Amino acid sequence: MEVDLVIIGAGSGGYEAGIYAYRRGMRTVLVELSPDSVGGNCLNRGCIPSKYMRHGAYLLEKFEKMDRWGILPKGYDLDYRKLMEGRDDVVVTIRESFKKFAAQINLPILYGRGVIKDPNTVFVEGAEETIKTKFILVATGSRPVGVGNLIPDGRYVVDTDQIWDIDFIPKRLLIVGGGAVGVEFAFIFNRYGSKVTLVELQRRLLPSDDIPEDSGRYLGRKLKQLGVEVKTKTTLESWEKTNSGVRAKLSDGSELEADFILLAVGRSPNTSGFGLEELGIEMDSKGFVRVNEFSQTNVPNVYACGDITSPLMLAHKAMYEGKIAVNHMLGGRDWKREDRIIPKIIYSAFEVASVGLTEEQAEDEDREVVVGVTSFVPNPKAMDDGENEGFVRIVADEDTGEILGCHIVGPHAGELIHQIVHMMRDHKDVEFASKSMYSHPSLSEAIGQSASEIHYGPITWVKR
Amino acid sequence: MEVDLVIIGAGSGGYEAGIYAYRRGMRTVLVELSPDSVGGNCLNRGCIPSKYMRHGAYLLEKFEKMDRWGILPKGYDLDYRKLMEGRDDVVVTIRESFKKFAAQINLPILYGRGVIKDPNTVFVEGAEETIKTKFILVATGSRPVGVGNLIPDGRYVVDTDQIWDIDFIPKRLLIVGGGAVGVEFAFIFNRYGSKVTLVELQRRLLPSDDIPEDSGRYLGRKLKQLGVEVKTKTTLESWEKTNSGVRAKLSDGSELEADFILLAVGRSPNTSGFGLEELGIEMDSKGFVRVNEFSQTNVPNVYACGDITSPLMLAHKAMYEGKIAVNHMLGGRDWKREDRIIPKIIYSAFEVASVGLTEEQAEDEDREVVVGVTSFVPNPKAMDDGENEGFVRIVADEDTGEILGCHIVGPHAGELIHQIVHMMRDHKDVEFASKSMYSHPSLSEAIGQSASEIHYGPITWVKR
Numbered sequence: 058m059e060v061d062l063v064i065i066g067a068g069s070g071g072y073e074a075g076i077y078a079y080r081r082g083m084r085t086v087l088v089e090l091s092p093d094s095v096g097g098n099c100l101n102r103g104c105i106p107s108k109y110m111r112h113g114a115y116l117l118e119k120f121e122k123m124d125r126w127g128i129l130p131k132g133y134d135l136d137y138r139k140l141m142e143g144r145d146d147v148v149v150t151i152r153e154s155f156k157k158f159a160a161q162i163n164l165p166i167l168y169g170r171g172v173i174k175d176p177n178t179v180f181v182e183g184a185e186e187t188i189k190t191k192f193i194l195v196a197t198g199s200r201p202v203g204v205g206n207l208i209p210d211g212r213y214v215v216d217t218d219q220i221w222d223i224d225f226i227p228k229r230l231l232i233v234g235g236g237a238v239g240v241e242f243a244f245i246f247n248r249y250g251s252k253v254t255l256v257e258l259q260r261r262l263l264p265s266d267d268i269p270e271d272s273g274r275y276l277g278r279k280l281k282q283l284g285v286e287v288k289t290k291t292t293l294e295s296w297e298k299t300n301s302g303v304r305a306k307l308s309d310g311s312e313l314e315a316d317f318i319l320l321a322v323g324r325s326p327n328t329s330g331f332g333l334e335e336l337g338i339e340m341d342s343k344g345f346v347r348v349n350e351f352s353q354t355n356v357p358n359v360y361a362c363g364d365i366t367s368p369l370m371l372a373h374k375a376m377y378e379g380k381i382a383v384n385h386m387l388g389g390r391d392w393k394r395e396d397r398i399i400p401k402i403i404y405s406a407f408e409v410a411s412v413g414l415t416e417e418q419a420e421d422e423d424r425e426v427v428v429g430v431t432s433f434v435p436n437p438k439a440m441d442d443g444e445n446e447g448f449v450r451i452v453a454d455e456d457t458g459e460i461l462g463c464h465i466v467g468p469h470a471g472e473l474i475h476q477i478v479h480m481m482r483d484h485k486d487v488e489f490a491s492k493s494m495y496s497h498p499s500l501s502e503a504i505g506q507s508a509s510e511i512h513y514g515p516i517t518w519v520k521r
Numbered sequence: 522m523e524v525d526l527v528i529i530g531a532g533s534g535g536y537e538a539g540i541y542a543y544r545r546g547m548r549t550v551l552v553e554l555s556p557d558s559v560g561g562n563c564l565n566r567g568c569i570p571s572k573y574m575r576h577g578a579y580l581l582e583k584f585e586k587m588d589r590w591g592i593l594p595k596g597y598d599l600d601y602r603k604l605m606e607g608r609d610d611v612v613v614t615i616r617e618s619f620k621k622f623a624a625q626i627n628l629p630i631l632y633g634r635g636v637i638k639d640p641n642t643v644f645v646e647g648a649e650e651t652i653k654t655k656f657i658l659v660a661t662g663s664r665p666v667g668v669g670n671l672i673p674d675g676r677y678v679v680d681t682d683q684i685w686d687i688d689f690i691p692k693r694l695l696i697v698g699g700g701a702v703g704v705e706f707a708f709i710f711n712r713y714g715s716k717v718t719l720v721e722l723q724r725r726l727l728p729s730d731d732i733p734e735d736s737g738r739y740l741g742r743k744l745k746q747l748g749v750e751v752k753t754k755t756t757l758e759s760w761e762k763t764n765s766g767v768r769a770k771l772s773d774g775s776e777l778e779a780d781f782i783l784l785a786v787g788r789s790p791n792t793s794g795f796g797l798e799e800l801g802i803e804m805d806s807k808g809f810v811r812v813n814e815f816s817q818t819n820v821p822n823v824y825a826c827g828d829i830t831s832p833l834m835l836a837h838k839a840m841y842e843g844k845i846a847v848n849h850m851l852g853g854r855d856w857k858r859e860d861r862i863i864p865k866i867i868y869s870a871f872e873v874a875s876v877g878l879t880e881e882q883a884e885d886e887d888r889e890v891v892v893g894v895t896s897f898v899p900n901p902k903a904m905d906d907g908e909n910e911g912f913v914r915i916v917a918d919e920d921t922g923e924i925l926g927c928h929i930v931g932p933h934a935g936e937l938i939h940q941i942v943h944m945m946r947d948h949k950d951v952e953f954a955s956k957s958m959y960s961h962p963s964l965s966e967a968i969g970q971s972a973s974e975i976h977y978g979p980i981t982w983v984k985r
Binding site for chain 2: 069076079080081099100104105108109110111112113116117119120123124125126127128129130131132133134135136137138139140141143147150151154162249371372373376377380392395398399400402435437438440441442443469471472473474475476478479480482483485489490492493494495496497498499500501504509513514516
């Protein structure tokens with residue numbers, strides 16, 4: 058078999074790159090471990106099923122407030138298996154649609170492990186096929202990691218590959234790790250009735266440099282208000298099995314019992330077993346594949362995208378890098394990786410979205426910045442929807458007004474942030490954002506208002 | 522009293538312009554008929570209370586599907602008075618916050634009718650105050666109109682000023698007019714249990730040149746599916762009072778009874794009684810105040826904004842024009858009215874959002890255009906939320922790729938459309954939109970996909 062491009066891994070990055078390569082006229086082959094793993098972690102064990110469950114939690118939260126719209130519910134029963142069914146239906150539908158579509162456009166998927174033999178040869182173990190190719194894109198993703206004596210077993214210690222098989226609502230749940238995955242499941246299981254304890258080593262939730270402290274704290278307060286026991290600056294000291302689950306001892310001296318421990322402490326890139334070392338592909342000290350601004354490795358016709366290129370393990374980062382790689386293979390030199398415009402979005406009790414620099418990061422770079430913040434509390438559309446919590450925070454360069462970052466907590470933050478992503482991609486300033494058009498009433502108005510806070514100076518809007 | 526600017530009317534346009542003038546350092550006075558009408562039609566009798574009720578309808582629709590998230594509700598009761606209370610609470614909260622804020626920043630509101638005596642003098646009837654001023658901004662809004670023998674009486678024939686006082690859910694409701702207001706209330710009362718008949722003279726719902734036929738038809742099908750009787754190409758021939766309400770005869774020969782008729786046929790600008798004619802302010806043949814690109818009338822220091830300047834009666838249009846007027850008063854010449862970037866958003870069974878040209882309008886202008894459409898049906902985020910209906914439709918110039926319009930039907934269309942508004946403001950092309958960053962999963966991805974459909978040519982994505 059001889060093609061233009063072999064893509065190893067048909068997850069978000071590989072699949073999107075495959076479609077894009079097809080669009081651009083390249084003869085392309087996708088290689089994926091098995092028919093069940095097409096779509097990768099995001100589709101099968103990550104963002105898609107978790108967002109489904111999160112919508113259920115969102116609905117359960119709505120239930121508590123419906124009387125304000127004259128709707129007086131008579132209560133409800135929960136059926137966790139129905140939730141699982143609905144969730145898995147969506148996953149399977151998307152996965153099968155993907156495969157069907159690939160077949161329609163003659164984009165073959167070979168099942169097996171793709172191993173690079175030389176820069177122009179990939180051997181697919183399992184399919185036992187040797188493919189000669191001009192280019193290779195490595196998109197092999199990542200896997201959850203354990204920590205210390207927390208070794209995932211699917212029963213007492215459950216990781217994010219295993220949580221999908223849990224078929225009951227835990228009465229008591231201990232989540233270790235207050236990052237994106239931890240806060241998402243804390244909200245989900247809290248709303249479905251679990252008593253959740255969320256333990257985070259750092260002094261706040263979402264302890265990422267890319268997410269301002271305010272966003273993490275605002276979310277933390279909400280989770281507490283909903284009944285999640287949030288313990289920051291805390292670690293799990295030890296744990297043991299009991300008849301009904303686990304007993305855990307925390308670093309603050311407290312002890313608790315739980316049905317199981319959900320481990321959400323991070324992921325490790327899949328860089329072994331694909332022939333990367335053998336080919337001399339350079340990796341950094343943390344084990345990530347080194348790529349340039351075109352997602353190209355040190356072997357010129359081998360590219361990499363997604364979770365294996367940096368700790369920023371986001372599906373859309375993988376998709377973007379994959380397309381930039383394909384564009385570069387075809388001679389494009391103007392479309393480059395730009396981490397600064399990659400939004401990070403968390404779906405918990407609030408949507409939390411960040412793009413670009415926080416104030417702290419800007420200060421670390423010795424940049425003078427100004428900040429404009431607008432609360433959703435008095436936003437008319439948010440009030441109409443009973444979702445008037447959170448804020449929009451824009452960080453701009455003090456001299457030029459260029460928008461350097463934006464951090465949104467609240468309703469539909471994950472969609473709203475795109476307005477700023479597009480502006481930042483084009484290096485727009487707060488004057489542009491301020492003078493643009495925002496419909497009334499809309500949540501988007503808060504973006505224009507935050508930009509105006511910077512461009513015209515702060516106005517003491519109704520503080521609450 | 523001597524000031525820089527008198528604004529007649531403290532509705533959306535006047536209030537926003539007042540705040541903006543304050544920001545820009547102008548001594549400003551707002552004149553409004555009464556303390557109860559601050560915020561104007563949008564706040565008191567329009568977009569804000571209707572969006573509140575619409576959220577209730579949205580929740581009721583969610584109720585029917587909750588089992589897919591493992592939530593099995595045991596039914597509900599409806600209490601319309603609680604809905605009214607919640608709604609009016611939001612309106613009053615916003616109105617009082619407005620007033621309090623104006624007081625905090627020393628932006629006076631005089632209550633009474635502002636009448637222009639000469640280009641530098643406004644007399645406020647009621648407050649009996651004469652104000653000398655450098656500039657005047659007229660922002661007097663509009664009022665609902667009757668048609669033929671449909672004269673609003675608040676009982677049998679109810680207009681959009683009166684619907685807020687109706688304190689029961691009508692068993693049967695006849696809505697005359699299938700524009701924005703008609704389809705909003707059709708959805709609201711349908712979900713709250715009314716049998717709704719919606720009559721529209723034109724051959725489709727949302728019969729505006731600015732909204733593509735597809736959007737109106739897609740919404741119409743959904744309303745029918747929900748149980749609304751939609752009758753296009755139909756008029757109300759005659760009606761009479763009965764013991765319980767009205768009996769109506771339609772132009773298709775059918776007869777029906779209803780608790781009352783909701784009249785939603787349009788609005789007329791408020792241009793009388795403010796001294797406009799006396800000052801020689803020019804109006805067009807339809808009675809709208811003629812303004813230039815800076816919202817300036819033919820009397821150089823008198824400006825106008827909002828519903829009195831054109832039939833595009835949208836709060837954000839008024840706000841935008843008001844700020845552009847203030848900017849021009851202060852010497853700004855680069856910020857101009859641009860109707861092409863004003864989004865029109867309808868909140869019914871779907872959100873329907875349009876900005877810029879439709880294909881038909883582009884053809885009428887003899888422009889060659891290309892269209893890219895992406896369905897929300899296979900969109901992963903929309904599937905997760907159980908809201909995977911609708912589409913994103915981008916209209917672009919065939920030669921340059923410039924985005925000329927965008928039309929979205931479906932989840933959060935009213936927020937999503939802003940991404941295109943900002944791009945259009947800056948004359949961006951589909952290549953820009955296609956190569957920007959979209960998080961995964963997100964509804965926003967459909968925007969990037971539609972742009973790619975044009976930039977790279979159509980791809981046969983899974984059609985359903």
